[in-house]
Amino acid sequence: MAREKASINIDIWGDADFRDLTDPAQSLYFKLMSHPKLDYCGVVEFHPGRLAALTREATSDHIMIAAQELSEKFWCVFDQSTDEVLVRGFLRHDGVLLQPRLAVSAAKAYAAVASNKIRAVIVHEVKRFKRENPDLAAWEKPQMKTLLKQDAVDVRETVTDMDWSFVTAYGERYGQRLGQTSVNATTGPTTSTSTSTATSPSSDEDAAAESVSYPHRSPRALHGSDEASMGAIA
Known part of the structure; x- marks a missing residue:
């Protein structure tokens, strides 16, 4: 049904x-x-x-x-x-x-x-x-x-294990700007590609941009161990 x-x-x-x-x-x-x-x-x-x-x-x-x-x-x-x-x-x-x-x-x-x-x-x-x-x-x-x-x-x-291919232009993480970065995501047969244009970045800025990553945050740090905190979905 x-x-x-x-x-x-x-x-x-x-x-x-x-x-x-x-x-x-x-x-x-x-x-x-x-x-x-x-x-x-x-x-x-x-x-x-x-x-x-x-x-x-x-x-x-x-x-x-x-x-x-x-x-x-x-x-x-x-x-x-x-x-x-x-x-x-x-x-x-x-x-x-x-x-x-x-x-x-x-x-x-x-x-x-x-x-x-x-x-x-x-x-x-x-x-x-x-x-x-x-x-x-x-x-x-x-x-x-x-x-x-x-x-x-x-x-x-x-574990949150979303697949991020690489970081490019205009990205945000939860609405928080990552400078001149955004995310290119690939999952199964679906591929999306973005390109980036930077304005005369220094070598230090290049290194910083290349080091951007999306580390997993601890589940406990996000919500603690109290299941009651899940509200409408708990």
């Missing part, structure tokens, strides 16, 4: 963590949440070029920068090796697990997910939901029992 609508709780605007996201990150989140191919686990193919095509002025670079932010702040889990992304809040807020038949659909969708990283996070989210709602009929379904036996990983224990 195909999904016909997306459920987005309006109280998401009361969540401090969501309000702390940049506009591009919020936009990408809503694109993914309402994507026609999003399955009953909250997983959809991740192709920056195709997502950029949904907005006139967007580029693959814009999508990649927004994806990096959503990943580092745990709103989504990306796996570029399989071109998949998980929207974490979907299972908890779309009502899928409250309805036994849809829960079975979610278990079947889980079986089709290629990424082991995403699969483990899905199991963790389902187990967490079960602890909070132990009496749901969904837990008696054989497909759900099988899912719950699989390996589980807390999203905070995953």
Whole structure:
């Protein structure tokens, strides 16, 4: 059974963590949440070029920068090796697990997910939901029992490993200018290339530009260990 609508709780605007996201990150989140191919686990193919095509002025670079932010702040889990992304809040807020038949659909969708990283996070989210709602009929379904036996990983224990090819002109990281730099992103079959024109840079400036990187920030440093801080997605 195909999904016909997306459920987005309006109280998401009361969540401090969501309000702390940049506009591009919020936009990408809503694109993914309402994507026609999003399955009953909250997983959809991740192709920056195709997502950029949904907005006139967007580029693959814009999508990649927004994806990096959503990943580092745990709103989504990306796996570029399989071109998949998980929207974490979907299972908890779309009502899928409250309805036994849809829960079975979610278990079947889980079986089709290629990424082991995403699969483990899905199991963790389902187990967490079960602890909070132990009496749901969904837990008696054989497909759900099988899912719950699989390996589980807390999203905070995953690593943000977005693929940045190199740094070029006009880039921003979460809206913060990186001087004369921007990001060229490559994921699977999608490639976006930008070029840079600098005005008489010194050799020191050249060296500094070449050293720009995107180090992963510690999950604990971002949000701490308190799951309650996740607000609308927790």
